[in-house]
Amino acid sequence: MWIFTAGNTTRHATQYRVNRVFVAGDAAHVHVPAGGQGVNVGMQDAVNLAWKLAAEAKGRVTPLITHGAASYDRERRPVARLLSCNTQAQTALMTAFTPEGAALRDLMSTLLGRPETNERLANLLSGLSVSYDNPDAAHPLDGHRAPDLRLSDGETLLRRLRIDRFLLLDFTPSEEFAALGSPAVQVASAEPWSGPAAALIRPDGYIARAWTVADVDQARAALTDWVSA
Structure with missing residues (x-):
């Protein structure tokens, strides 16, 4: 027999990094285990941190990644705040036995009958809706999760990803970005x-930058923000 208790304590770390110490997963956030989100968010914490540590180990890390807009703390702490909010909302739905609570559950039951609501909640609980804000974003796709696109050699984007390098997708017929490898x-x-004419995919599958026109010089300059030679 498996016996356990779960509380409704909800909090998250105020800093995800202090010097050489990082926190991730349950060490970074605790909440009601509604929807199994702790596993999804914890795994995303780990992957987000892993490729940045790999860049450091390879000597390729840049200020944007260490303490800029794409740093581990700047990207993952807002995700924990959202996690805290939605698990607390679920707690209210499950434990409020007042007439107001019953009315709220009835309303949510009605909304869950709509495919668009189900899709939005599914993406929220799974973590697939996570995107990363970038104040320097120049394209609507910047910071969003890349779809598992088919590559010209028959492989797919997700299978081509490597933890220690970026993937530059060239959508031009003449492969104009090939020289940037x-x-x-x-x-x-x-x-x-x-x-886009090209998109730079981070090791964790998110779009670092995308370009509408095939401007190789612009792409080369942008690469210096993400990769130190």
Whole structure:
């Protein structure tokens, strides 16, 4: 027999990094185990941190990653705040036995009958809706999770990802971005995707930068924000 208790304590760390010490998963956030979100968020913490540590170990890390907009703390702490809010909301739904609580559950039951509501909640609970804000974003796709696109050699984007390098997807017919490959950046030709001419994919599958036009010089300059030669 498995016996356990779960409380409704909800809090998260005020800092995810102090010098050489990092916190992730249950060490970074605690909450009601509603929807199993702790596992999803904890795994995303680990992957987000892993590729940044790999960049440090390879000597390729940049200020943007260590303490800028793409730092571990700046990206993952807002996710914990959202996690705290939605698990507390679920707690109210499950434990409020007042007439107001019953009315709230009835309302949510009605909303859950709509496919768009189910899809939004599913993406929220799974963590698939997470995106990272970037004040310097120049394209609507910047900071969003990349779809598992088909590459020209038949492989898929997610299978091509490596923890220690970026993936530059070239959607141009003439492979104009091929010259930007390096030990830190693998370039792959991909089947046309509506919108960008190229997209730089982070090791964790998020879009670092996307470009609408095939401007190789602009892409080369942007790479210096993410990868130190």
